[in-house]
Amino acid sequence: MRKKAIVCVDDESIILDSLGEQIKNIFGDEYLYESAENAEEGLEVIEELAHEDVDVLVIVSDWLMPGKKGDEFLIEVHKKFPRIVKVMLTGQADEEAINNAIKNAELHAYISKPWSAGDLERVIKTGLSKIENKG
Amino acid sequence: MKYKQLIESLGNEYFFYSHNINGDYLYISPSVKTILGYEVEEAKLGLVKHMTDSELNKKTIEVLKKSATGEKQKTFQFELYTKSGSIKVIEITESPLYNEKGELISIEGVAHDITRRIEREKTIKEQNEKLKQQTEELEATIADLKQTQSQLVQSEKMRALGNLIAGVAHEINTPIGAINASVDNISRSLDESMQNLYILFTRLSERELVVFLKIMNLIDRSKPALVSKEKRYFKKLVKEKLDNAGIEDTYTMTDHVIYLNLYEVVDQIIPLLKVDNPGFILKSIRDIYSVRKNSENIKLAVDKASKVVYALKKFTHKDQGMDKELSNLRENIDMVLTLHHNRIKQGIEVIQNYDDDIPLISCYPDELVQVWTNLISNAIQAMDYNGQLTIEIKNLGERIQVSIADTGCGIPVEIRERIFEPFFTTKKAGEGTGIGLELVLKIIEKHQGNLDFESNVGEGTTFIVTLPVK
Numbered sequence: 001m002r003k004k005a006i007v008c009v010d011d012e013s014i015i016l017d018s019l020g021e022q023i024k025n026i027f028g029d030e031y032l033y034e035s036a037e038n039a040e041e042g043l044e045v046i047e048e049l050a051h052e053d054v055d056v057l058v059i060v061s062d063w064l065m066p067g068k069k070g071d072e073f074l075i076e077v078h079k080k081f082p083r084i085v086k087v088m089l090t091g092q093a094d095e096e097a098i099n100n101a102i103k104n105a106e107l108h109a110y111i112s113k114p115w116s117a118g119d120l121e122r123v124i125k126t127g128l129s130k131i132e133n134k135g
Numbered sequence: 136m137k138y139k140q141l142i143e144s145l146g147n148e149y150f151f152y153s154h155n156i157n158g159d160y161l162y163i164s165p166s167v168k169t170i171l172g173y174e175v176e177e178a179k180l181g182l183v184k185h186m187t188d189s190e191l192n193k194k195t196i197e198v199l200k201k202s203a204t205g206e207k208q209k210t211f212q213f214e215l216y217t218k219s220g221s222i223k224v225i226e227i228t229e230s231p232l233y234n235e236k237g238e239l240i241s242i243e244g245v246a247h248d249i250t251r252r253i254e255r256e257k258t259i260k261e262q263n264e265k266l267k268q269q270t271e272e273l274e275a276t277i278a279d280l281k282q283t284q285s286q287l288v289q290s291e292k293m294r295a296l297g298n299l300i301a302g303v304a305h306e307i308n309t310p311i312g313a314i315n316a317s318v319d320n321i322s323r324s325l326d327e328s329m330q331n332l333y334i335l336f337t338r339l340s341e342r343e344l345v346v347f348l349k350i351m352n353l354i355d356r357s358k359p360a361l362v363s364k365e366k367r368y369f370k371k372l373v374k375e376k377l378d379n380a381g382i383e384d385t386y387t388m389t390d391h392v393i394y395l396n397l398y399e400v401v402d403q404i405i406p407l408l409k410v411d412n413p414g415f416i417l418k419s420i421r422d423i424y425s426v427r428k429n430s431e432n433i434k435l436a437v438d439k440a441s442k443v444v445y446a447l448k449k450f451t452h453k454d455q456g457m458d459k460e461l462s463n464l465r466e467n468i469d470m471v472l473t474l475h476h477n478r479i480k481q482g483i484e485v486i487q488n489y490d491d492d493i494p495l496i497s498c499y500p501d502e503l504v505q506v507w508t509n510l511i512s513n514a515i516q517a518m519d520y521n522g523q524l525t526i527e528i529k530n531l532g533e534r535i536q537v538s539i540a541d542t543g544c545g546i547p548v549e550i551r552e553r554i555f556e557p558f559f560t561t562k563k564a565g566e567g568t569g570i571g572l573e574l575v576l577k578i579i580e581k582h583q584g585n586l587d588f589e590s591n592v593g594e595g596t597t598f599i600v601t602l603p604v605k
Binding site: 003011012013014015016017018019021022024025029032033034035036037041045048064065066067069089090091092112113114115116117 | 304305306307308309310311312313314315316317319320323360362363364366367384386387390425428429432435436439477480481482
């Protein structure tokens, strides 16, 4: 059976460490968890995983990062991997950016920092079920 | 009539007269025609009937009556209609003339046409009035401008603050989010650990317990956290080794090894994993270690949030007194960098070259914060959020030199002269008030410091501030 992965992108290691562990706690060993510190690295990770026959199902990305911003990153991901569920998790809500991501990257959900484990779980689960329904 | 000839020679402005005690004119000098337009004979019929009915003349008539009785009067003035109907102001000095017996025989008078002098005085008075009014208007305008200036300074401060607020929200929500998640993780790990304990105590063989303790001891707590790139590199390396060693479920096992910072001692770990339930052992250790790891994360997050709150507090701090205070320039500048962190991190590399022996300097620290805020903010914008920001602090003995260099667009030669002018801005409407640099200059002048800049179009700009230590 092919491995499945959830990828987190955030320039703050305190977020990547805590968020990664939290997602792992919620979803267990069924998924792999990878992280990246910026958009460029995020794309690298997704491509690398694809190369290793790992399916990335969900991306949780920050918006305000060095280099490319979250919305642009998710749009780029969407072009190459339209099936991946995209979630934005950020401390600063830029409405324009969110709308951009909704329109051009089929953004699944937007969660603002600080987030609750419940919200995160619900958002990722609904995202995953979307993929399953699509088959 | 001793001075008759003399008086008559002053014909343009003076005329002379005498009249007897009945008021009949005995003499009027011919210049009366030049001054008032009346022929001498006409004038002799009486000048009083040509008087205007002004307030001045009412008083003058009283004076004339007294004078006619031989009582010496001070010089007085009256206003007369000339023959052509214009009004002339005449100044009169009369003196009574007595005979040997002491009888009053006539009154002699010198009339001086002072119309032009009066007009000049009137004009001067009017001009003075006008000037006074203009001065008052100017003073009011200056007061208004001062008010406007202080409002602008405030709005410049608010704009700078506004720029920061959005960023600050992000800067604070990030650590709070991390703390929240870490606390969740700790709770869950403790729950798991408590469940694990029973199994650890009752089901594990002695050898497995030894393995448990050995692995615990191998954990290097001092190891710095890996960045994601390194993590991925070690993940691959560890997984390969575990795969080669024939260990099962290497994805999960690799994850545990990385989490526990055991990636460098993987060769020592592999033989220890040849037990019945290596996954459970690593997972149990992980649940214990998680408390530590998440606590450290919380500490990092708290530090980060405190730093932002501290910087924000400093930034909005109002001047309490007007006295200078000893202040640390490095902290002053680093605080501004902290507040601008979210704008800087997008694509700007910050290089800090600070001399080690920077003394405390006597200054107004809050105002200097505005200087750094403006200069750094301009640098970030000049680079369009991409490039290198080099901040140097040099100890020159009596003075400290701070330079802030960007690798931005540079300042075009034709506007270099104007950048310190108030309201000069190259930014879009609403982005800048155009008084940022003027404010910077004012603050530096207040510190008896200097502000210089070097700029090369397309290469960047360096602003150099020197401040006296004392």
